[in-house]
Each structure stands twice: as C-alpha cells, then as structure tokens.
C-alpha cells in the first residue's frame with residue numbers, strides 16, 4: 001500500500017512537470033480556431049503545430065507570454081499566451097507535439 005501511494009505521488013509530480021496530453025487537449029480547444037484541433041492550420045498565416053518539437057513549443061509559448069517574441073503576427077499570440085501558467089504551457093506543448101504532422 002505504501003508503494004502504491006508513493007508511485008501515484010511520483011506519477012502525479014512527473015505528469016505536472018512533463019505535461020499531460022489529455023489536459024493539454026482540453027485546453028487546446030481555444031487554439032483550434034487557428035491551429036486546428038489536429039494541429040494543422042485552418043487558414044493561411046497560421047502555423048501548423050502538429051508534431052512540432054516539444055521544447056520548441058514550450059519556448060515559443062513562454063516567449064509570447066513574456067513578450068520576448070515580437071514582430072510578425074506575434075501580437076495575436078501574446079494575447080493568447082498571456083494567461084497561461086508554466087503548467088498550461090507544458091500540457092499544451094505536450095499535446096501538440098504528440099500529434100502526427
């Protein structure tokens with residue numbers, strides 16, 4: 001029993017650190033209007049996210065949120081990322097990187 005509790009605790013902490021695909025999927029509905037629920041852009045000008053590198057996705061979302069990525073169409077994403085926590089970012093990045101490009 002002790003081991004069971006320990007392994008659940010370990011799993012839970014790993015999940016929140018690494019990101020959780022299912023939680024990311026739930027959060028991705030707000031992204032789908034532009035990037036598609038399958039991570040494929042719905043219109044010209046919106047980048048595909050499906051299968052993109054996990055670390056790259058995390059970094060870009062943090063850069064938009066922290067306003068260190070500017071120019072181009074970044075203002076759209078600055079607004080989108082403003083309210084995201086590090087955990088939200090991990091989950092969203094985990095979801096989009098898991099999709100087939």
Ligand code: HEC
Pocket residue numbers: 027028030031032033034035045046047049057060061071072073074076077080081092
């Ligand atoms: C209203 C449309 C719109 C919505 C909604 C939107 N995005 Fe974006 N996203 C864009 C555009 C446009 C860009 C390109 C920004 C640029 O030119 O720098 C972009 C860029 C990105 C990038 C960088 C891609 C790259 O190749 O560098 C990521 C990652 C991203 N969006 C994730 C998300 C996530 C996650 C959500 C949901 C929380 C989201 N976006 C919601 C329009 C949108």
